[in-house]
Amino acid sequence: MTTTVAAYAAPAAKAPLERTTIERREVGEFDVLIDIKYAGICHSDIHQAREGWGEAIFPMVPGHEIAGVVEAVGSGVTKFAVGDKVGVGCMVDSCRECENCEAGLEQYCLKGNVGTYNAIGKDGEPTYGGYAEKIVVDEAFTLRIPDGIALDEAAPLLCAGITTYSPLKHWNAGPGKKVAVVGLGGLGHMGVKLAHALGAEVTVLSQSLRKQEDGLKLGADHYYATSDETTFKELAGTFDLIVSTVSAPLNLDAYLSLLKTDGAFVNVGAPEEPVALNLFSVIAGRKTLAGSGIGGIRETQEMLDFCAEHGLGAEIELIRADQINEAYERVLASDVRYRFVIDTSTI
Numbered sequence: 314m315t316t317t318v319a320a321y322a323a324p325a326a327k328a329p330l331e332r333t334t335i336e337r338r339e340v341g342e343f344d345v346l347i348d349i350k351y352a353g354i355c356h357s358d359i360h361q362a363r364e365g366w367g368e369a370i371f372p373m374v375p376g377h378e379i380a381g382v383v384e385a386v387g388s389g390v391t392k393f394a395v396g397d398k399v400g401v402g403c404m405v406d407s408c409r410e411c412e413n414c415e416a417g418l419e420q421y422c423l424k425g426n427v428g429t430y431n432a433i434g435k436d437g438e439p440t441y442g443g444y445a446e447k448i449v450v451d452e453a454f455t456l457r458i459p460d461g462i463a464l465d466e467a468a469p470l471l472c473a474g475i476t477t478y479s480p481l482k483h484w485n486a487g488p489g490k491k492v493a494v495v496g497l498g499g500l501g502h503m504g505v506k507l508a509h510a511l512g513a514e515v516t517v518l519s520q521s522l523r524k525q526e527d528g529l530k531l532g533a534d535h536y537y538a539t540s541d542e543t544t545f546k547e548l549a550g551t552f553d554l555i556v557s558t559v560s561a562p563l564n565l566d567a568y569l570s571l572l573k574t575d576g577a578f579v580n581v582g583a584p585e586e587p588v589a590l591n592l593f594s595v596i597a598g599r600k601t602l603a604g605s606g607i608g609g610i611r612e613t614q615e616m617l618d619f620c621a622e623h624g625l626g627a628e629i630e631l632i633r634a635d636q637i638n639e640a641y642e643r644v645l646a647s648d649v650r651y652r653f654v655i656d657t658s659t660i
Contacts, residue, residue: 314339316346319660320445321634322372326364329638332660335374335441337449342389345455347399352443353378353469353627354653356499356560357583359641361431365585369431376443376655377403377429380458380468390452398458400617402471403607405429405440405454417609419454444637446660456614459621466626469499469652470617472607473627477504477556478616480579480605481511484554488512493548493555493571494533497524499644500558500581502628502651505531507616508556510623516552518544518568527650531628545570550598552576562588569594569602577601627652633659 315336322333340346358375360366379401383393393399407414407422414422427434430442441448458467477500486492492513494504501517508515509532516535517528525536537544548571555568560582569578578600595602608616620626628651632640640653 316447316449318446320374320441321637321660322374322441322444323362324372326362326369326371330362330375330444332634333372335445337447338436338438340385340387340449342387343452344387344449345383345390345393345399345452346385347379347381347401347448347450347455348384349379349381349443349446349448349657351380351465351468352376352445352655352657353472353629354637354640354644354655355469355472356644357472359644360560360583360585362641366583370433370439373431374441374444375430376445377401378468378471378473378654379429379443379448380464380471381448384447386452392452393455393457398460398464400456400458400467400471401429401443401448401450401454402456402475402613403429405450406435409453417611419609420607444634444655444657444660446657454610456610456617459618461621461624462617462626465631465654465656466629467617468654469503469627469629470620471613473500473503473652474507474620475608475613475616476500476581476606477558478507478619479608479612480556480581481508481513481554482612483605484577484579486511486513486554490514490553491516491551493518493552495519495539495555495557495563495568496559496582497528497651498558498647499627499649499652502527502531504556504558505533506625507619509533510619510625516548518555554579556581558582560584562586565590565602566594569600572598572600574598575600577603580604627654629654631656635659
């Protein structure tokens with residue numbers, strides 16, 4: 314039996330989100346019914362609701378930073394029980410059979426993972442995300458939120474946390490490594506916290522020094538304004554790893570000049586427009602220009618446990634559901650410190 318729940322949805326591309334109702338599927342044998350308590354607002358929600366990344370499915374209920382409590386479980390569920398604190402990130406299924414899925418890299422499923430929203434599930438129905446009262450998710454794609462993290466601060470970890478943790482781990486950020494984070498926003502502030510907790514020397518590269526005090530409090534050792542032309546001269550050849558969290562096109566050649574030999578520049582922010590590159594910027598110095606998505610389920614759980622161990626949560630601004638459209642505009646204006654989180658009891 315399906316369940317009707319309240320939600321906020323975009324009825325069409327670029328249309329304001331509005332309150333509506335949606336149907337959640339019946340709880341199957343391996344499903345978990347989650348009473349959503351909090352849902353983070355990610356910049357990618359805006360990209361997709363406004364078709365910045367291409368054609369999308371409407372009506373759309375965004376939200377892939379979900380934190381809540383288990384309300385019911387299917388008869389075959391073994392990982393979770395009613396009352397457990399859980400989360401759901403950017404995907405709710407994958408083929409589970411390909412080489413990547415078997416390696417715990419479901420985010421890179423060769424047949425394509427199933428997004429938490431703006432996707433078609435294996436049942437042929439559109440998926441709807443976390444701007445809603447409840448969600449039904451297979452236990453294999455449900456995460457356990459440790460007791461050491463408050464639910465509201467945990468919600469953004471399901472995207473912003475894992476999106477920055479995964480490349481930091483993959484490119485071995487840690488003691489003795491110099492890491493730069495480009496942009497101090499929803500993703501960037503978690504990148505700074507995580508890189509610092511991993512033991513790296515952390516630098517923030519931001520357009521201005523407006524958030525310098527915040528950056529240093531979050532764990533950065535250094536903070537530079539990229540609008541200052543001397544920054545690129547002063548920091549040339551400095552970093553082992555640069556993680557770019559911004560979704561605006563950058564002068565890649567300038568940023569690649571900041572890497573040491575064998576350094577890596579990793580994009581986790583996804584601009585809507587193509588970017589230009591002079592290949593000599595990577596040839597000279599054997600540098601790597603790379604991208605990274607979210608993490609697999611195993612790595613996402615590892616990240617949550619790491620955050621609990623180190624007392625890390627997102628810096629949030631809690632909002633009511635009727636403030637979502639205003640929050641979208643404020644995200645675009647970089648007017649949030651540092652992640653909006655919806656109190657879903659207000660839907």
